[in-house]
Amino acid sequence: MSIDIRRFSSLDPEFEAKILELQAPIEALDPALVGTVRDIIDQVRRGGDPALLALTQKYDLHPAETMSDLAFGRDQLKAFESRVTPEELTALKTAAMRIQRYHEQQSACDWSMTDDYGNCLGQRVRPMRRVGLYVPGGKASYPSSVLMNAIPAKVAGVSDVVMVAPSQKGEINPLVLAAASLAGVDSVVTVGGAQAIAALAHGTETIAAVDKIVGPGNRYVAEAKRQVFGKVGIDMIAGPSEIFIIADGSVDPDWIALDLMSQAEHDEIAQAVCIATSDECLDAVLRSLSALLPDMPRRDIIEASFRNRGALISVGDLQEAAALSNRFAPEHLELAVASPRSLLEHITSAGAIFLGAYSSESLGDYCAGTNHVLPTSGAARFSSPLGVYDFQTRSSIIEISQEGAHALANVAGTIADGESLTAHALAARARTRTQK
Numbered sequence: 399m400s401i402d403i404r405r406f407s408s409l410d411p412e413f414e415a416k417i418l419e420l421q422a423p424i425e426a427l428d429p430a431l432v433g434t435v436r437d438i439i440d441q442v443r444r445g446g447d448p449a450l451l452a453l454t455q456k457y458d459l460h461p462a463e464t465m466s467d468l469a470f471g472r473d474q475l476k477a478f479e480s481r482v483t484p485e486e487l488t489a490l491k492t493a494a495m496r497i498q499r500y501h502e503q504q505s506a507c508d509w510s511m512t513d514d515y516g517n518c519l520g521q522r523v524r525p526m527r528r529v530g531l532y533v534p535g536g537k538a539s540y541p542s543s544v545l546m547n548a549i550p551a552k553v554a555g556v557s558d559v560v561m562v563a564p565s566q567k568g569e570i571n572p573l574v575l576a577a578a579s580l581a582g583v584d585s586v587v588t589v590g591g592a593q594a595i596a597a598l599a600h601g602t603e604t605i606a607a608v609d610k611i612v613g614p615g616n617r618y619v620a621e622a623k624r625q626v627f628g629k630v631g632i633d634m635i636a637g638p639s640e641i642f643i644i645a646d647g648s649v650d651p652d653w654i655a656l657d658l659m660s661q662a663e664h665d666e667i668a669q670a671v672c673i674a675t676s677d678e679c680l681d682a683v684l685r686s687l688s689a690l691l692p693d694m695p696r697r698d699i700i701e702a703s704f705r706n707r708g709a710l711i712s713v714g715d716l717q718e719a720a721a722l723s724n725r726f727a728p729e730h731l732e733l734a735v736a737s738p739r740s741l742l743e744h745i746t747s748a749g750a751i752f753l754g755a756y757s758s759e760s761l762g763d764y765c766a767g768t769n770h771v772l773p774t775s776g777a778a779r780f781s782s783p784l785g786v787y788d789f790q791t792r793s794s795i796i797e798i799s800q801e802g803a804h805a806l807a808n809v810a811g812t813i814a815d816g817e818s819l820t821a822h823a824l825a826a827r828a829r830t831r832t833q834k
Contacts, residue, residue, distance in 0.1 A: 406709070417725070421776070423775070439626065447604050468604075475575050478572050482573055490545070494545050497765075500767035501553045502786075509521055517796075519794075520795040521795065525789060526551075528607075529609060531611075531612055532595065543614060548578065550789060551612075552582040560583075562587050587604060592618045592622035599630045610630055611630055620636065633784055639665075640668065640728045641732065641759055642672075644735060645735065649755040652690065653734070654683050655686035655687045656690065659687070659694060662699070663694065666699055668703045670707075672709075733754065734755060735754075749774070803829035803830065810822070
């Protein structure tokens with residue numbers, strides 16, 4: 399079959415224009431959407447549980463008559479472990495164990511130093527008290543998202559993790575609640591959309607306000623997170639999924655084709671790009687796509703994704719490929735090359751980097767152990783994967799000795815004078831005198 403996907407070379411006269419087209423933002427803020435979300439947030443902020451319940455009945459068609467019909471505690475979540483198949487439970491447990499083991503390496507600790515004047519300076523690290531986790535979908539929910547968001551929070555020491563997840567017509571995937579149990583989630587409330595984000599940010603009678611909200615969602619959820627940021631922390635405003643694959647012809651083209659489709663099947667605006675060092679490599683990948691795509695259940699979505707934002711790009715060498723990838727700073731980057739470690743040295747920006755033929759991006763999504771919550775839309779230039787550090791706060795500790803106060807008072811005072819902040823200068827210099 400014919401694949402409708404851009405194909406071009408770095409030698410093309412219009413190369414730069416084509417790259418800019420691939421980098422174009424998906425959509426600007428929709429004023430109608432912004433207004434709708436603002437109204438929903440205001441309803442929940444003012445109306446609490448009754449407003450949240452009414453919105454859940456309206457948008458999720460949930461038959462619940464009270465908020466207690468929507469809430470699950472630890473014991474109730476535990477029961478869902480027996481409502482999944484033994485194979486599913488084993489897979490969830492294996493993934494959870496690997497995710498926990500990886501994230502335990504990220505734990506930060508307090509530290510201090512003492513300078514020549516006896517001043518003690520340091521940092522104190524503490525977990526956030528309460529975190530909200532949004533999981534999209536009802537029956538289409540993702541148990542992997544539960545593990546990836548909740549486990550780092552628990553490793554960080556967060557004492558109360560509350561999860562919200564929409565439940566269309568009262569139905570929810572047992573795998574999601576089993577994953578919540580295994581990940582240590584403390585409570586689940588089956589509400590979704592912008593109203594769930596509002597409840598987490600402002601609190602209701604059932605849902606206590608949280609310190610931070612993490613987890614993906616649709617555009618209403620993303621906009622709600624944007625609007626409540628500042629009242630609470632958020633992980634990020636996530637865009638469509640992305641995969642870039644740098645190939646030199648040494649990896650099975652079927653594997654590359656499947657990895658491209660694995661991200662394209664997310665939605666019609668996901669981005670799947672292969673950058674290769676030869677036309678022959680791209681020819682082989684294209685043949686594999688043509689052979690494999692007809693059997694994909696989500697074929698229509700994959701085809702739309704390729705057509706809208708996909709690309710096959712040929713470049714002169716691997717260094718040129720790395721430079722091009724760095725411009726995009728993709729969410730997922732596969733180095734499907736003979737010497738991936740050597741190429742890694744040239745990569746400066748990517749959310750997650752998969753090295754070599756056997757490092758399928760799908761393994762990172764589920765069970766390698768690394769986090770699949772990653773910066774998108776070029777944000778890997780300044781942002782990082784979700785981790786334990788996202789659920790901790792760091793406080794600076796300053797203890798100045800008498801000698802240190804004398805040594806530093808004029809330094810601070812001189813700078814303060816230069817900024818015309820007289821009280822600052824006086825406060826610093828006052829420490830050179832004996833207390834009354």
